[in-house]
Structure formats: C-alpha cells, structure tokens
Amino acid sequence: MTLEILLEDVAKSYRMNGVSLPVLDGVSLQVEEKEFVSLIGPSGCGKSTLFNIICGLTEPDRGRVLLGGRAGVRAGEAVSYMPQKDLLLPWRTVLDNVVLARRATREDSRAVKKEAMELMPLFGLSGFENSYPAELSGGMRQRAALMRTVLARRRVLLLDEPFGALDAITRNRMQQWLLQVWDNFRQAVLFVTHDIDEAIFLADRVYVLTPRPARVCLHLNIDLPRPRQVEMVTTERFLALKKQIMRALQYGAG
Template sequence: MVEIFLEGVAKSFLLNGTSLPVLDNVSLQVLEGEFVSLIGPSGCGKSTLFNIICGLTAPDRGRVLLGDQYGVPAGEVVAYMPQKDLLLPWRTVLDNVILARRAVGRDRIAVQHEARELMPLFGLAGFENCYPAELSGGMRQRAALMRTVLARRRVLLLDEPLGALDAITRTRMQQWLLKVWNNFKQAVLFVTHDIDEAIFLSDRVYVLTPRPARVCMHLPVRLPRPRRAELFTAPDFLALKRKIMCALQVK
C-alpha cells in the first residue's frame, strides 16, 4: 500500500514582491512499513515539502495522496516530529508523551498506562516524572519521538530529529531508532543532511537538488537488516555513499 504519493509538486513563495521557487516538480512515494530518507542541501525545501504533506501549506501544483486516497486529512495518516523536540517545559515526560493522544480525547488513565509500558523501549524508564530541563539531549529526542509514535498514525515524518546531537550520541540513536521502527513498523519519511545516516537507516533514499528542489536521484538501499555499526565501512555501503555524493554535486 502507498502511504504517501507526491507527483509533480511545486511551490513558490513571495519574497519582497518577487516569486521565490522552492520546490520544482517533486515526485516521490513511501510504501507501507518503509523507511525512506530525503537528503539535500540546506534550504533546498525539505521542510516545505513536509509542510505540504502535513497539509500546513498548499502546493501551487501537483498531486498529494495520503493513504492511497484523495482528500484524506493529513492528521489521520501522518504524525510530524520537527527538528526541535518542542517538549512543554512545564509538563513531565509522561504528560508530554501522551499529548497527541489526549488532544484527540483519549482517556488520560488509559494513555498513561500505555505510555508507562513503552518507557523502557524508549530509554525513559524511571524518568516519567522528570521535566524536560532535567533530561539530556538524547533523552529529549527520545521523548519527542515517543510522543510522535504514540499518536498512532501510519506514517511518521521526522525532520532531522538527530541533527543537534553529538556524534557518539547520534550513532547510538540511529541504532535505537531502527529498533523502535522495527517494533512498530510505521512508514517513515526522514529528513537528514547526513549521507551515512540516510543510507544506514533507509530502504530508499531520495536526493534533492539545491533550491528549487527537484529529485535528482532515487536510490534503493539493498543492505541487509538488522544493520550494525560495522556496515559504515562495508564496500556496498561506501559505493552507495559515492553515488549520493556525486548526485549532490549536480547543479
């Protein structure tokens, strides 16, 4: 089943009275249970693309289908995790992670029970009553991802969720993220600037050009799962990395 289908999507914005093209004829798809990454230069329009998928911004032209149908509200299909964790500082970890479920009227006691059972998987057991300021950067990102997963949507949109972490924490979080994805098997569309990260995590990678963004490469990643750190130096991994690096040099 196709969870996200974009065809010929284009978007421009007015800047000081002048049209600024951001997206140019972007087409892509994410299938059920897939992990798909978007990689491209800074400012090429990846976040704008996410906003279009979420229904926060309308495309100037092109088709957007969610759940293989027209007219399906984005909120019924996708859950969006932006770059910043956006945890509410006055709420505990437990109260933060259940926000999405509470916002749609779910019973507080029931969702709290569900969240407590998942705390060990997200590395947050024992921190349920802590506040965001008491957490490390990695723990805050895990809490933000838990909130997104608990929304129970078929597709997760993850916009550079690991970008602000140090290298050691980021590597650990990549392996942990795959563990969580394998547990829930939601489709994922993941934005990153890191080529290694895109290959390591993904089933497929879309490479975008500088603004106005268009797809210059669609690369299947046929590497075995589960994936481990030693994969970063494997010949097949390095061959994929060279292909993406060449594509990113396209003007």
C-alpha cells in the same frame, strides 16, 4: 503494498518583496507501507516546505498529494510530525509530554498513560516519567519527542533531522535505537537528514534533492541487509552507495 505517501509533480513558490521565489520544482516521491525512506539535500532546498505540504499546512501550487493510498485522507488522520527541535513543554513531565497528542483526541487519560508507561522501557525513559525536560540529556529529550510522535498512532512518521543537534557518539546510538523502535511498530517513515551515512544506514530507499528550487536528482534503493550493524558503514557496498549520493549532490549543486 499501500502507498502511504504519494507526491506527483509538486511545485511551490513564495512571494518575497514582490518577487516569486521558486522552492519546489516538480518533486515526485512515494513512501510505501512499513517502509523507511530518507530524504537528503542541501540546506534551504525546500525539505521543510515539502513536509509542510504533506502535513497540510501549506498548499502546493501544482501537483498531487495522496496519503493512505487514496484521495480525501486528511493529514491529521495519517501523519505524525517530529521537527528537529523536541518542542517538549517545559512545565510538563515526560509522561504528560508524551501523551499530549492522544489527550488532544479526548481519549481516556488513564488508558493512554498506562500505554505510555508500558512503552517507557523501549524508549529508554523508564524511571524518568515524572522528570521535566530540563532534567534530561539531549538524547533523552529526543527519545521523549519521538515517543510522543509514535504514540500518536498515525500510519506515517515525518522525522525532520531529529538527531541533527546531537554529538556524533550519541547520534550513532540514536540511529541504532531508532531502527529498533521502527522494527517494533513498523510505521512508514519519511526521514529528512543532511548526513549521507545516516540516510543510507537507516533507509530502504533514499531520495536526493537539488538546491532550490528542489527536484529529485537521484532515487536510490539501499540494498543492505537488515538488521543494520554499525560495521556496515565501512563495507564496500555502503561506500559505493555513499559515492552515488555524493555525486548526485555535487551534480545537483552544479
């Protein structure tokens, strides 16, 4: 198995008003090929900083970051990042928004748009290709944003609370839909969330972070069968996994 992401002893501090503010304190984690990994922790613990380091936007103070199983792989070649806000360009149609990453690589626009049109039904956007973001529901905007991320054709998807702003019913539907999309493409996923149920339901493994400065206080294998069914959240095993994460969050906060 290829290690798509490997972080070893990653630390980061910032200077604020002349004082050092530690954000990450020796974080180590890994994401393997075709694996879905959730990352959960309290607000402000440094999850966004961790993503910025993986994306190459921020340099760690110490530690090692490997992408694609080897040194020298640039983040832009291996990683596609979807932030919490969809960041769709309001003056572009859905079709023009989802092909942006591929257009930036100067690929043939007709071929890229043809590929995007073929994927519209899978992403629930068929018939909305020429609509603008303001005409879409919150869930549909997130589908378009995820389609743009997947269509970039990178080996790793970094998803930063993509469903955090959605209502509970829409969020549950989006979780099941995301697993269907992932099953089609099987890119490695590192998924940030504040929702324990979401972390367990989606992932093969879960990392739990402490409050800032973040450390990994629990690494948990999710031994639930796939495909995942919504009824699983009431099973004894699911509740046992949830209890472990809740304890880790409480212990880390203490």
